[in-house]
Amino acid sequence: MTDYLKRRNFLAGLAALGAAPSLSVSAVTSAGKRTGVKITKVEMLRVTAKGGRKVLYLKLHSDAGVAGLYGPIDNEAALMVDQFFKRRLIGADPLASEAFWDRMFRASRHSRGSHYLMGLSAVDNALWDLKGRLLGLPVYRLLGGERRKVRAYASCLGFSQEPAALQAKARELKAEGYRHQKWFVRDRGPSHGPAGVVEDAKVVRLLREAVGDDVDLMFDAFWQWDLQYALAWTRRVEQYNPRWIEEPFQTANLDAFIELSRETSIPVATGEHFYSRWDVHKFLKADAIMVVQADPEWCGGVSELVKMCTLASVHGVNVIPHGHSIHAAMHVVASQPVKVCPLVEYLIQKMRSYYHVEKHPPRPVNGMLDLPDRPGFGIELDESKIEDIRPVSWQQQ
Numbered sequence: 001m002t003d004y005l006k007r008r009n010f011l012a013g014l015a016a017l018g019a020a021p022s023l024s025v026s027a028v029t030s031a032g033k034r035t036g037v038k039i040t041k042v043e044m045l046r047v048t049a050k051g052g053r054k055v056l057y058l059k060l061h062s063d064a065g066v067a068g069l070y071g072p073i074d075n076e077a078a079l080m081v082d083q084f085f086k087r088r089l090i091g092a093d094p095l096a097s098e099a100f101w102d103r104m105f106r107a108s109r110h111s112r113g114s115h116y117l118m119g120l121s122a123v124d125n126a127l128w129d130l131k132g133r134l135l136g137l138p139v140y141r142l143l144g145g146e147r148r149k150v151r152a153y154a155s156c157l158g159f160s161q162e163p164a165a166l167q168a169k170a171r172e173l174k175a176e177g178y179r180h181q182k183w184f185v186r187d188r189g190p191s192h193g194p195a196g197v198v199e200d201a202k203v204v205r206l207l208r209e210a211v212g213d214d215v216d217l218m219f220d221a222f223w224q225w226d227l228q229y230a231l232a233w234t235r236r237v238e239q240y241n242p243r244w245i246e247e248p249f250q251t252a253n254l255d256a257f258i259e260l261s262r263e264t265s266i267p268v269a270t271g272e273h274f275y276s277r278w279d280v281h282k283f284l285k286a287d288a289i290m291v292v293q294a295d296p297e298w299c300g301g302v303s304e305l306v307k308m309c310t311l312a313s314v315h316g317v318n319v320i321p322h323g324h325s326i327h328a329a330m331h332v333v334a335s336q337p338v339k340v341c342p343l344v345e346y347l348i349q350k351m352r353s354y355y356h357v358e359k360h361p362p363r364p365v366n367g368m369l370d371l372p373d374r375p376g377f378g379i380e381l382d383e384s385k386i387e388d389i390r391p392v393s394w395q396q397q
């Protein structure tokens with residue numbers, strides 16, 4: 001086959017995927033080679049919605065005329081993108097995102113956590129979006145996935161815990177199709193003594209009575225407990241069969257996680273503050289948890305969360321990403337076997353308005369989220385909802 005015919009077939013293939021209209025010929029030919037596309041400009045866009053709310057998106061322009069977009073991103077990530085990653089991205093090959101991640105992880109002696117990895121997460125996710133747009137494929141397909149829907153669990157932060165309201169909301173969510181609900185037991189703790197344990201166990205009983213046995217119930221203690229309190233609570237509530245107890249302690253306290261996991265039949269979960277695969281490895285080799293809750297906005301991005309899934313699969317542990325945001329999380333979950341990634345977190349109250357400047361905010365129907373057919377993460381800003389959009393530095397955000 002001549003080069004011309006090969007290129008024409010390649011273009012036809014992309015057109016069938018619905019991608020060709022957004023791609024120039026040079027983009028297509030570049031994407032088909034081993035290298036060729038370069039990042040030409042990095043912008044942090046401050047998007048001001050009608051009504052005044054402001055959010056940041058990261059945009060990576062390329063010389064193929066196609067740009068990657070990811071957001072909303074956190075202020076801490078914006079600081080690092082602006083001050084550190086921006087100039088290192090110029091000229092980088094977006095198809096070589098793994099190589100870029102590795103270079104950046106070795107580019108600073110402070111790369112192992114916190115703001116640095118939040119910034120690298122934003123960059124990595126925007127690179128995956130750009131790769132998807134260059135190739136005309138959604139990210140979960142690039143990652144090797146085939147699931148077109150993922151199951152979401154209802155994350156119930158902010159709802160009333162007054163008994164009648166608690167039970168009514170739990171029944172309502174069950175009727176909406178959520179087979180899994182997570183509730184928060186973070187308002188009491190060791191300083192409340194035995195009465196606190198009784199109250200926190202009562203929440204579990206009320207919910208089990210409300211939803212019956214065919215809904216999974218999870219509980220998040222938001223770091224508020226110590227080992228004795230956690231042991232007392234788990235002994236009282238094992239009879240109600242919770243699916244997991246989340247973050248009874250801060251993630252720094254590995255020994256307490258190990259001890260609690262040894263002493264209770266309730267699976268223990270943590271990980272929204274895991275940074276990189278090495279944090280996960282420490283917990284898994286110590287049999288400290290049964291659910292890894294790393295967040296692709298914080299842990300190092302899609303690239304790192306996928307590696308965590310591989311590690312978890314070796315240990316027979318689930319990865320159910322934290323729901324700070326959901327674009328990257330749902331694509332990684334859809335790319336993995338359901339045994340490894342059965343669920344994605346959907347924070348009901350936060351997600352109502354979190355994507356307020358986007359055309360397609362992810363919303364579960366009957367407890368399921370649809371993966372978009374659009375390339376990349378499928379994020380499109382909605383001009384009709386936007387007052388102003390402009391590139392800013394992190395100081396101006």
Ligand SMILES: [Mg+2]
Nearest residue numbers: 220246247272
């Ligand atoms: Mg949590």
